[in-house]
Amino acid sequence: MNGPIAEVVFDIPLHRAFAYLVPPAVSVARGQRVRAPLQGRARVGMVVDLREGDATGLLAIQSVSEPVPIFSRAALELTRWVADESLSSWGSTALALLPPLPARGAAETLAPPPEGRPAAGAPPELWMAARRADRLVDLLAREPSPALVIAPDIESAARWARRLDAARLDSGIPGVERRAAWFAASRGRARIVVGTRSALLTPLPPPAMLVLLDEHDTAHKPPGAPRLHTRDVLLRRAALEGSRLLLLSATPSVESWWRAEDRQIRASQPEPGPWPEVLTADTRGVLRNHPLTLPLTRAIEELSRRGRQVALVITRGAAALACDECGSVLRCPECGVALALSRAERTLSCRVCARGEPLPEGCPCCGGHRLSPLGWGAERVEAAVRRRFPRLSVSRSDPGANVVVGTAALLGRLGPGSVGCVGFVDVDGLLRVPDFRAGERAFEILWTAAERVGGAGRIIVQTRHPQHYAIRAVREQDRAAFYKNEMRFRAELGYPPFRRLCVVSTRDVRPGGGQALIGECAERLRGLPDVTVYGAVRQSPAAVARARWRAVIKGPPDLPRLLDAPLRPFLERRRRGSAVVEVEMDPVSLS
DNA sequence: AGCACGCCGACT
DNA sequence: GTCGGCGTGCTC
Numbered sequence: 079m080n081g082p083i084a085e086v087v088f089d090i091p092l093h094r095a096f097a098y099l100v101p102p103a104v105s106v107a108r109g110q111r112v113r114a115p116l117q118g119r120a121r122v123g124m125v126v127d128l129r130e131g132d133a134t135g136l137l138a139i140q141s142v143s144e145p146v147p148i149f150s151r152a153a154l155e156l157t158r159w160v161a162d163e164s165l166s167s168w169g170s171t172a173l174a175l176l177p178p179l180p181a182r183g184a185a186e187t188l189a190p191p192p193e194g195r196p197a198a199g200a201p202p203e204l205w206m207a208a209r210r211a212d213r214l215v216d217l218l219a220r221e222p223s224p225a226l227v228i229a230p231d232i233e234s235a236a237r238w239a240r241r242l243d244a245a246r247l248d249s250g251i252p253g254v255e256r257r258a259a260w261f262a263a264s265r266g267r268a269r270i271v272v273g274t275r276s277a278l279l280t281p282l283p284p285p286a287m288l289v290l291l292d293e294h295d296t297a298h299k300p301p302g303a304p305r306l307h308t309r310d311v312l313l314r315r316a317a318l319e320g321s322r323l324l325l326l327s328a329t330p331s332v333e334s335w336w337r338a339e340d341r342q343i344r345a346s347q348p349e350p351g352p353w354p355e356v357l358t359a360d361t362r363g364v365l366r367n368h369p370l371t372l373p374l375t376r377a378i379e380e381l382s383r384r385g386r387q388v389a390l391v392i393t394r395g396a397a398a399l400a401c402d403e404c405g406s407v408l409r410c411p412e413c414g415v416a417l418a419l420s421r422a423e424r425t426l427s428c429r430v431c432a433r434g435e436p437l438p439e440g441c442p443c444c445g446g447h448r449l450s451p452l453g454w455g456a457e458r459v460e461a462a463v464r465r466r467f468p469r470l471s472v473s474r475s476d477p478g479a480n481v482v483v484g485t486a487a488l489l490g491r492l493g494p495g496s497v498g499c500v501g502f503v504d505v506d507g508l509l510r511v512p513d514f515r516a517g518e519r520a521f522e523i524l525w526t527a528a529e530r531v532g533g534a535g536r537i538i539v540q541t542r543h544p545q546h547y548a549i550r551a552v553r554e555q556d557r558a559a560f561y562k563n564e565m566r567f568r569a570e571l572g573y574p575p576f577r578r579l580c581v582v583s584t585r586d587v588r589p590g591g592g593q594a595l596i597g598e599c600a601e602r603l604r605g606l607p608d609v610t611v612y613g614a615v616r617q618s619p620a621a622v623a624r625a626r627w628r629a630v631i632k633g634p635p636d637l638p639r640l641l642d643a644p645l646r647p648f649l650e651r652r653r654r655g656s657a658v659v660e661v662e663m664d665p666v667s668l669s
Numbered sequence: 670a671g672c673a674c675g676c677c678g679a680c681t
Numbered sequence: 682g683t684c685g686g687c688g689t690g691c692t693c
Contacts, residue, residue, distance in 0.1 A: 086681085090682050096681040117680050117684055136681055170682090652682090655676070 079134050085127035086114055086139070087169030089303075092650055093161070095126050095168070099133040106142060109149035109191075111176065113140045122179065124172045126154060143179055150191040152318055153279045157304075159314060163638050164305035164663045165580070165649060174303035175279045177260040178253035186257070189265045191281030197320025199285075202313060204293070204338050205326045206557065207348035208529060214289065214326065218242060218270055223322075224263065225287040226280050227272045228308055230297035238291065239272040247273030247280055275300075275308045279315070286321045288312050293327035293334055294522055296666040307664060309334065328529055329522040332568060335561045336575040347558070352533025356524075356553035358544035361506075362405045369454040369462050374501045374538045378463070381536075382470055382480050386498030390463070390483045391527070392456050393507025399426065399437075400510060403446030405542025407510045408438070413612075414571045415668070416510040429512045429668045430630045432613030454503050459483050486523045489530055499536045500527040505549070506541050513668045514573045521548040521560050528552055572610075574664070578637040581665045582645070583628040586657035595657045596627035602644040609633040609640055630668065638663055 084106055085095035098114050100106055106125050113120045115137050122143060149157070149172070157172040164171070180186060205213070218225055227242065229235040232250035239246045245259035245268045262268035264281040271280060275298065290298075290312050298308035309325065316323035325334060325343070338345035359371040370378070378388050398416035400407045408417045410428035417426035417435065427434040440447050456474050460483045463472045473479035477492055484491075486508075489500065508520040528537050539549055551560035569576050582599050586592035596613075603611050612630040633640060641661075648659045 083681095088680090088682090090680080092680080092682090094681095098681060114681085117682095119684095651677080653677095 079132060080130060081133040083129050083131045083133055083136065084112070084125045084139055086112060086123035087126050087167070087172060088116055088121055088123040089170045089173045091167050091170065091652060093167045097136055099136045099138045101138045104139055104142060106139065107147045108151060109147035109154045111143035111148055113143060115140065122173065124169060126168065144188055146188050146190040148176060148191070149279065150193050150281055152194065153191065153281065156279065156315055156318060160304050160306045160311055165638055165641060165645060165661050166303055166305045170303045175276060177257045180257065181254060184254070186261065188261050191264050192283045194284040194319050196318060197284065199316065199320035200322060202316055202323035202325060202343045204330055204334060204343050204345035205324055206328055206330060206345065208351050210326050214324070215241065221287060223285045223287055224266060224282040225270045225289060226263070226277070226282055227270065227289040227291065228278060228312065229272060229274055229291045230295040232274060234291065235272050235274050242270050242272065244270035244272045247271050247277035249276060275304065278308060278311050284319060286319070288316055288321050288323045290325045293325040294329055294331045299666045305663065329525045332518055332561060332564055333575040336565060350555050353555045354528050354531045354533065354535040354537050356528060356537040356539065358549060359538055359540045360542070360544050361540050362542045363403060369459045369503050370466065371540050374540060375466065377499045377501065377536060377538055378467060378481060381498045387496050388481045388499045388501060389488060389492060389497050390459055390481060390501045390503055391486055391488065392454055392459055392483060392503050394485060398510040398512055399449045400506060400542065401441035401443060401446045402448035402450050404441060404444040406441065406443040414567065415514050416512040416516070418512040430612055456483050459503055489527055494530065497531055497535065499538065500531055501538045503540055505539050506543060509543065509546060511669060517548050517564055521551065524549065524552040572632055577632050578635055579665060580631040580637060580641060581628060581662045582631065583626065583660045584657055585626050588656050591655060591657040592627040595654055595659060596629055599648055599659065600629045603631060603641065606640050606644070609637070
């Protein structure tokens, strides 16, 4: 019995499509959302292909979710690419990039997405200069072409939508409005739309402009589908449809800087502008019974006399060890990341290769006897400042206090121009985060603070590494110096952007199960060409205490292709007894 | 014999 | 992800 057959993918971890008969009363196209029976109940899926064939024994599509396709052919292909790149299923990827389903009986004006021809466009642009946000607002006001602006989170999307007087596509607004904005953009009726990653594939009539705010922000890759960095999806989208793409960040990811050097992205080096004085306060050899060094104490004194605010940035619990004498951090000799301290087990272990070591007696560098793991918590800093400056208002929550204490996120909440000095109580806490991106993150936070306080302000960095290249680059307002050093480190030890990473992890409520499973995964991957598997070492039964196991995999740029076949059984059947497998391509964090 | 639970494969 | 089939093993 021949008839029209639709291939449909669903939000399940299976990559394969399911075939259904298209009944005569229903008309469907590729890229259309439909309801179809799966395991006896109706579920929403995406039509990825249509063909004529023998429909004997096939179940029928029940209905369409909307009367028109919601993805263009190009967008649908893009979801497939994202799924393949991230080792996730086509269905879960595609369905995560769509607006909510319509409310029952809602009246809507819908149109199919524009089917643009692939066009050769200009290369993406990296905007790093100060006042890049103002420049963007100006550009969007001048430019007549439709624009999609992607923000790292809902709050940022809301702010930008207000600033640009644009429709919102993020999940911070009611589903009806999101849908309306999606289809308005699709029909060319909303010139500027603002959203988060769920809005990445919003159709726009060409020639369109795509904008990524805070390109470096790891919030652009939260857990869950679509499991690829928003930057990478936009780069691909822009290339496929020939759209102009703007990446905004004062401190771009090393990946994007590298692409700029490789001429895949256009970047102009901004002229140096007004810049604060960046002072380092060396804490080596200083007995640290107080969180404030003399330079920072003086700055608080002086600034408060002049009626200016001081922000003190603290670092949350650093789980690594550093020598009090020479300042060196205990690092894995093979992987270069700080060794993570487990106080309970009194061991140090590497987050990348899983190498474990007992706590050393002294510093391997200088033989010093004091190795200190402690950072300064917000409470301790707040109390210490109060004691020293009883007349000043000191707060962790009031952004108007004379002295405000908080983590790096605090900097974003303070009004521009109000802060005269930012003091980093323990920047080493950032540098010794057991993650290869620790330096990049420290650089980003310091640079942001410097931009924030501006030319009349001051930055004071308390550190045992006053010569660290991240601090030096911020002091000199010299981005290139930072990236040069950082890329050398990444190249030497084989980290992104030179090699790609994948993390396979297992969990089990019962001891031993997770270990057996991660061992099984690692076994399948060993011996692949140009692929290194770290960790997942089978340990003696005595060491079996944790419920979580992890293997870090390093490989060439086509790592997802290499891992697809051997990991397929684990990706498609994540639960093995009480143990669960998770696979994360291109992790934004290893801690 | 009858039922609970957990493992495992199938899902069009 | 979610469902149900079926085997193991316990209970009435």
